[in-house]
Amino acid sequence: MKILELPEEILDLCCCFADKPTLCALRQTAHQWLPSATKRLFEHLDLRPTEESAARCQSILESRLNFAVSSVTFTTSDRDIVDNRDHVLYPDEAILLDESRDFLLELGRFQNLQAVSLRFAMDCAAPKRGRSYMVRQIRETWKFRESVIDCLIAAFGHQDHPAKKLRRLSIKNLQNFSKEATVTSPIFKSVLQQLDSLALQIATEYDNSSPEVNISLEEVHKFFNYDLKNHWLRPASSHLVDLKLYAAELEWGYFPACDLRDLHFPKLRSLALGLMTFSHDWQLDWILSQAETLETLILDDCPIVQACYMLVTFACDRSPPDRHAYKLARGEDSWEYGARWYEYFQRIRRGLPKLKRFGFGRGPWDEHQAFQNSAELGASLYRQRYCIFDGSIAPKAWVTDVAEVKGKRVYGCAWDKAPPYPDCDHEDQEALDALLNTIMERR
Template identity: 30%
Template sequence: MATILGLPREIIHRIFYFASRASRREFRLASSLTGEIGRKWVFESARIAALKSSCEGFRNILDNPELTGHVTKVYIDTVRPTDDRVVRDKKPEDEFDDADNNDVDGEDNLPRPFWDLVNRLHEFPRMQSVALRFHAECDGEENDWNWVTQTIDFRHSVLRKVFAVLANLPRLPTELALQDLQNFNPTDADTKRDIRKVLGGLKSLRLHIANERDEGNGENDIEMSALHDFFPSLGYTWLAPAAANLEHLTLYSQCYFGFFPTCDLTDIHFPRLKSLALGNFTFIRDSQLDWITSHGATLQELYLDDCPIMYEVMVDANDTERTFLEQDSYGAHPRVDERKVYARYSKRWADYFRAFNERLPHLQHFRFGQGPHWWYNETTPFEEEGRITIEFHEPYMTYCDGYGPSQYMQSLIWDREDEEEEKGGFNPDYESRVKPSEEDRIALDALLKKMGQEVELDEDGKNCQPPTWDD
C-alpha cells in the first residue's frame, strides 16, 4: 500500500476510475490521501431503494453539501425488499411498514420517505444522469393468473412521478437509462408531456424493454398483444423526441425484436449519434443495415449483443402485417403448411462486416457476440455493452411459427417432408442450417484489425479466450 500511496495523485485517480464501486469504497479507507481522492469517485453515483438503510444513506448524502457536489448519477430502484435485485444482506427490519408511521402511496406501494427523497433530486447541482430500474417480471392482461411484484398500475404511477421530477429540474438530465421498462406507453397527457421534455434534452438514452411472459409456455410470449402495440411505436414515442441531440443509444429487449414483433427504425436519424448498442435485435432486410450505416458521419462505437441475422422465416399467413417484411416478400414453400408463408434473406455477416468497414469511416470500437449476465435476475445485461465477448454467438437464426418453446431457432422445423425424404433419400437443398463461414470470420477479422482490435476464434467462431466475468 505504501508503494501505491507514493504514486502521483493523477495515477491514484486513474486507479479509482477503473475500480469497481465496492473496491473504491475499500480503497478510500486505506489512508487520508485515498480518502480525500476517493470521495469524488465513491460519491460519483448515489442509489436509492425502498429500504430504510438505503433512504438513510441517500438522505445523508443530500444533507452533506461536500458530498452532493460529487454526485453526477442517481440510480432509482423501485424493486421491493423481497425482490432479487435488492442487496442480498437485507434484514427484515430494513423494510418500511405502517408501524413506523411511514405510510405508503396507494398507487405504487412505495413508502413516502422514498418519494420525499426522490423529490429532492434538484439538490444535486452536478447530476446529469438518472437510471430508473424496475423488476424484470411483468404484469399483463393476458396472463393475470401469474402474480408479479410490479403491476401495470404500479409502473404507470412510478413513471408519472419520476418524470414529473425530472422534467422540473433546474437543469434537465443529459443521460437516462430505463431498466425493464414494461412494453407499454403512458397515456395520460401530463406524463407524455414530461417524457417528451426529458427526452428532448438527452445525449444518452438506454432502454431495456421487459415484456409479459407465459411461464412454462415460452412460445406464447411472442404472441402477447402488448409487444405488437409497443414496438411499432417505439421509434415515434421514445426515440424521435431525442433524435436531434442523442449521441448514445442502447436498445435491449427481453424478447427478440425487429422482425417479429416489428420495430422499424429506418425513418429516424440521429445526426449526432456516436455510439449505438443493440441487444436481441434481429436483422432480415437491407434497410436495417442501411439505417446503421446512414450514421457513418458520426458513429464511432457499435455494439451488437445477441443480434442474429434471420436467414429463413415461416409465419402464419395472417401474421405477415405484424412482421418487418412486406407482403410480397413472402411466398409458398413445398415443405411449409399452406396456412403459412415462407421468406428467406440472402445477406450474411460477411456482407454486414464489410459494409461497416466501408461505410462507417469513424468507427473506433466494435463488439459482436454476447455480453455478460444475460438473464441474471431474469433480465438483460445493463450498462455492460462494452463487455460483450466478441464471437459468433448464434449469429444466424430462423423464425418457425407454430413451434416452441421459442419460435426463434437455429434452423426451421419443416411442416412437411420433401419427396426425396419420403423416398428414403436426402435433398441437400433443404438442409438449410446456416453457420458462420470462413468468409464471415475473415470479414470480422478485417473489421477488427482496422480498429486495432484483436480476437482469436476457433473453427466454430467461438472466442478462444473468453473472459471470466465478475459479478
C-alpha cells in the same frame, strides 16, 4: 513535483482507480486529497426500496456531500427476483414508499446530478392481465411502474429545482406498455430532449400457462412498432450521443417489427443493440446512415433471420400483415433471406469509416447481465448468429438450435422445408477479421 502539489484534475484521475477502503483512507490522509476522494466515494447513490435506504440517501442530499453525487440508481425490488421468473406466489404488490417518493421528487436538488438509472423487475403484465397467471402473480404491476416513472419525470421537471444537468437515463426492464398521458406530456418530451445518453431494456409479458401467446400480444407489437420510436426515441434524436436498445428476452426487429428508417441521430457516436433480428437490408442501411458520427457499434445476440414460415400470407415486403400472423391459420407462406454475416461485416467495414469499436457476439444473457455489460462485449462468431422463424411452433417461434444431420447442420424445428444452417463459417470469420483489422488501423 510532489504528489500533493498535483492539480486537482490529476488527483481526480488517481481516485478513479482507487477502491473504497483506499478512498476512505485518502480522505483522512491530507486535505489536498479530500475533494477528489470525496467526489469519487459519493459520486453514486444506490436507492433501494426500503425506508432505511431512502433515509440514508436523503441525509446525503441534505449534507455537504450533495455536490459529490453525479448519478443515482433506483432498484425497485429488494428481493432476488429482479431478473428472474421464480414460480412463486407474491403475498403483495409492490408500492412506492412515501420515503422513496419524497427522495426521488427532490433529485433535482443534487447540484451535479448527470445520470439516473432505473432497474425494474423483469416480470410484467399489461392492464387487465396482472392477475391472470395460474401459478404466480406479478409483483411490479404496470400501475407501480408508471408511478415510479411519473415520479421521476415530475422530479426532472420540478418547478423549483429541475434536474437541469441530467444527461444520461437508463431504464432496465422498461415495460412494453406506455401510459399515453405520461409519454405525450411536455415535461416527458423536454426531459428526453436534454439527454445525451439513453439506454432502454424492454421487458415483455410472459404467460407461462400459455407461452405460445406471448409473441402475439397486442402491447408487444404496439410498443416496438410505434411507442418506442415516437415517444422515446424521436424526442431525443437530435441530441443523443449514446443509444442502447435491448430486449430482456424477446427477439425484436422483425416480429415484433421495429422500423426506424425515418429516424436519424445526427450526433450519435455509440449504438448498442441487443436481441434485434436482421431480416431486411434496410435495417443495416439504417445503421450505416449514421456513418458521419458513429464510432462504436455493439450487436449483442442480434441474429440474421435466414428464413421464416408464417401461418398467413406476407405483405409485399415480406412482413406479416399484423400480430395475428402468428396465431391465425388463414394461409401459409414462407421466405428466405439470403444475406450472410460476411456480407454485413464487409458493408460495415466500408460503410462506417469512423468506427473504432465493434462488438459482436453473445453477452451474459443467462446471468441477465448483458444490458449493463454491453460495453465489455468482444467480437467473435457464435452459433446463434443465424436463426429461423417458424410460426408453426409453440411456445418458441425463434429457432437457433442446430444439430448435425448427415453432414449438414439443420435447425431443430418442425418446418420440414426449413433451409440448412448456412455453411459459411470461413467467410464469416475472414470478413470479421478484416473488419477488426481495419478498426485497429484507425486507432
